[in-house]
Amino acid sequence: MSNTTRIMAHVIPWYPDRAQSMDAVRGLVDAGVSYLEVQFPFSDPTADGPAIQAACSDALEAGFTVADGFAFLDEIRTITDTPVFLMSYASLIYRPGVQAFVARAREHGVAGLIVPDLPPDYDEGLYDACRDAGIACVPVLVATSADARVDLALSTKPEYVYVALRTGTTGSRTELGALNMGFLEKIGASGTKIFAGFGIQDAGQVQALAPHCEAAVVGSAFVRTIAAASGSGVYEAVKARAESLLDAK
Amino acid sequence: MKQLYNDFFGEFGGRYVAEVLRSPLDELESAFVDALSDEAFMREFHRLLASYVGRPTPLLHAENVTRDVGGAQIYIKLEGLAATGAHKINNALGQALLARRMGKPRIIAETGAGQHGVATAAVCAKLGLQCRVYMGEVDMRRQKPNVFWMEMYGAEVVPVTSGARTLKDAVNEAMRDWSANFADTHYLLGSALGPSPFPDMVREFQSVIGTEVVSQLSALGVRPTTLVTCVGGGSNAMGFFSPYIHETEPELIGVEAGGRGPAQGDHAARMNGLGTPGIVQGYRSLFLLDDDGQVMPTHSVSAGLDYPGVGPQLAHLGQTGRVRFERATDSEALEGLQYFARKEGVIFALESAHAGMVAIRRAKELTPDEAVVINMSGRGDKDLFITARELDAERWKEFLTREAASL
Numbered sequence: 024m025s026n027t028t029r030i031m032a033h034v035i036p037w038y039p040d041r042a043q044s045m046d047a048v049r050g051l052v053d054a055g056v057s058y059l060e061v062q063f064p065f066s067d068p069t070a071d072g073p074a075i076q077a078a079c080s081d082a083l084e085a086g087f088t089v090a091d092g093f094a095f096l097d098e099i100r101t102i103t104d105t106p107v108f109l110m111s112y113a114s115l116i117y118r119p120g121v122q123a124f125v126a127r128a129r130e131h132g133v134a135g136l137i138v139p140d141l142p143p144d145y146d147e148g149l150y151d152a153c154r155d156a157g158i159a160c161v162p163v164l165v166a167t168s169a170d171a172r173v174d175l176a177l178s179t180k181p182e183y184v185y186v187a188l189r190t191g192t193t194g195s196r197t198e199l200g201a202l203n204m205g206f207l208e209k210i211g212a213s214g215t216k217i218f219a220g221f222g223i224q225d226a227g228q229v230q231a232l233a234p235h236c237e238a239a240v241v242g243s244a245f246v247r248t249i250a251a252a253s254g255s256g257v258y259e260a261v262k263a264r265a266e267s268l269l270d271a272k
Numbered sequence: 273m274k275q276l277y278n279d280f281f282g283e284f285g286g287r288y289v290a291e292v293l294r295s296p297l298d299e300l301e302s303a304f305v306d307a308l309s310d311e312a313f314m315r316e317f318h319r320l321l322a323s324y325v326g327r328p329t330p331l332l333h334a335e336n337v338t339r340d341v342g343g344a345q346i347y348i349k350l351e352g353l354a355a356t357g358a359h360k361i362n363n364a365l366g367q368a369l370l371a372r373r374m375g376k377p378r379i380i381a382e383t384g385a386g387q388h389g390v391a392t393a394a395v396c397a398k399l400g401l402q403c404r405v406y407m408g409e410v411d412m413r414r415q416k417p418n419v420f421w422m423e424m425y426g427a428e429v430v431p432v433t434s435g436a437r438t439l440k441d442a443v444n445e446a447m448r449d450w451s452a453n454f455a456d457t458h459y460l461l462g463s464a465l466g467p468s469p470f471p472d473m474v475r476e477f478q479s480v481i482g483t484e485v486v487s488q489l490s491a492l493g494v495r496p497t498t499l500v501t502c503v504g505g506g507s508n509a510m511g512f513f514s515p516y517i518h519e520t521e522p523e524l525i526g527v528e529a530g531g532r533g534p535a536q537g538d539h540a541a542r543m544n545g546l547g548t549p550g551i552v553q554g555y556r557s558l559f560l561l562d563d564d565g566q567v568m569p570t571h572s573v574s575a576g577l578d579y580p581g582v583g584p585q586l587a588h589l590g591q592t593g594r595v596r597f598e599r600a601t602d603s604e605a606l607e608g609l610q611y612f613a614r615k616e617g618v619i620f621a622l623e624s625a626h627a628g629m630v631a632i633r634r635a636k637e638l639t640p641d642e643a644v645v646i647n648m649s650g651r652g653d654k655d656l657f658i659t660a661r662e663l664d665a666e667r668w669k670e671f672l673t674r675e676a677a678s679l
């Protein structure tokens with residue numbers, strides 16, 4: 024557990040277009056985020072809230088392809104060593120074959136994969152493939168997950184677990200209530216590192232989470248920042264937003 | 273082998289969902305298995321199917337069409353005579369009763385054509401459940417009358433503005449709502465697809481169609497050669513076919529939307545090599561996907577068939593060859609609609625008219641001592657605004673203009 028505030032920043036390549044999404048990455052890196060979660064847009068992202076879904080639609084409209092996504096990861100590598108986690112949906116991983124997708128992710132320097140609709144018991148071999156490739160497969164849990172589900176996720180011996188803090192999907196304000204905090208304690212006790220997120224919007228939330236997780240995941244807040252700044256300085260806006268979230272004194 | 277809960281059908285099916293939806297689906301699975309073996313529950317279901325839905329629906333010997341086609345005897349299961357105009361209400365009633373039994377006072381549903389939404393809204397009114405229906409903005413525009421009826425039943429109809437703004441996007445939105453509200457909410461999914469246990473559950477509630485057909489045919493002393501029906505997600509097909517899927521006879525034909533033709537984006541046919549194995553919206557099946565795994569746009573004149581995925585059990589039955597799949601185009605469906613109306617006095621839903629045309633084609637190849645049974649999954653009243661525009665544009669426009677002016 025850490026006492027400094029850390030952020031895993033979520034970005035969507037090609038949102039709102041290629042150049043500006045890379046500007047957003049630069050802003051995040053320069054602000055000092057600890058991890059990047061790069062979401063490859065999928066046409067039907069059922070586990071995302073309206074803000075991220077709309078951004079994914081826009082990215083696909085702007086011409087995003089999976090090949091572009093991997094090229095985007097390569098470009099990130101040229102500017103930073105910040106660990107990159109690739110988040111997407113089963114359809115994109117299953118289409119070329121799970122093994123092939125994982126191998127490709129590894130070649131492009133990905134530290135881990137986050138695929139919410141391939142849970143450990145319906146994973147199509149994802150967990151094994153990641154283990155073989157030496158990259159993390161990050162299970163996603165919610166505070167309402169039954170004990171058996173938690174045990175199953177932890178039985179994969181994950182280096183990281185992603186905890187979705189509110190029941191529901193990303194985008195609305197999260198109260199860090201007793202249920203969430205208790206759940207974070209429980210998962211943390213297993214020794215795994217936790218990414219905790221969904222709906223984080225202000226520095227107070229980041230700070231409240233800091234002692235309980237490896238990093239607070241911030242997603243739709245950056246999507247909104249990018250939407251507002253599109254065409255007029257995404258780099259500066261995202262950097263300022265990330266700095267304000269990290270600046271939790 | 274017949275089994276209530278399967279999860280997988282060969283390589284298709286499963287429960288590929290984010291963790292947040294696991295507990296509601298696990299809960300639903302045990303509630304469904306439990307309810308179906310509870311005689312009191314089934315008695316209540318069948319009581320309302322009879323008194324409220326209007327079952328059994330008739331099996332019509334289409335004598336005029338039979339004579340005109342000059343092949344096999346043609347029978348039509350008039351499923352469209354069920355309350356609210358389509359088979360959708362069988363499943364809506366079953367699941368709504370199940371929700372009530374589970375103590376969930378709030379129902380959410382997705383709808384494309386609006387038929388499932390109307391059926392759900394009606395059943396919720398009857399059972400005193402709160403109802404919210406998600407409907408793509410594009411579908412809301414083309415199916416305005418159904419929106420009107422849903423609201424008449426007291427349902428809240430929520431426009432979905434994301435993605436392609438059609439049925440699949442309404443499913444996404446309903447899944448999102450369920451993720452946040454499953455404690456008091458049941459997601460009443462409208463076809464034999466989605467994460468398990470939905471495909472098994474929807475088939476069971478729709479199997480009343482096939483069960484009735486078996487006894488109606490046997491009362492007439494008819495052994496069917498071929499059963500034909502349309503396939504959107506596959507709920508009416510699975511219900512209609514269910515008594516026969518573990519037998520080798522009769523021949524079973526599923527008809528998909530051929531749309532404007534086989535080019536990408538012009539149809540909604542997933543079988544016969546057009547679809548790709550994929551995992552979308554919680555289940556593994558055949559979908560219309562691009563090389564990256566993105567869901568591709570679809571088209572059909574009938575909103576009820578306009579969906580990129582097919583139910584997992586049908587995908588499996590297609591793979592094993594037990595169900596054969598064919599396509600009918602938009603214009604064939606419109607032709608079928610007019611043909612059955614003129615010859616037999618029956619107006620098919622556009623979805624069902626796809627099956628009507630393929631049934632005629634098949635009957636021609638057979639002999640008069642054989643029988644083809646069509647499931648008319650819906651009646652065509654709901655399509656007035658589409659068919660009138662397609663078939664009688666000038667006079668329809670005149671009428672609408674006059675109506676608008678008089679408002």
Ligand SMILES: Cc1ncc(COP(=O)(O)O)c(C=O)c1O
Pocket residue numbers: 358359360384385386387388462463464502503504505506507508509575576577621623624649650651
């Ligand atoms: C009349 C009618 N038939 C068929 C369908 C297709 O659905 P399914 O394949 O689930 O029966 C619909 C769907 O809305 C419908 O309204």
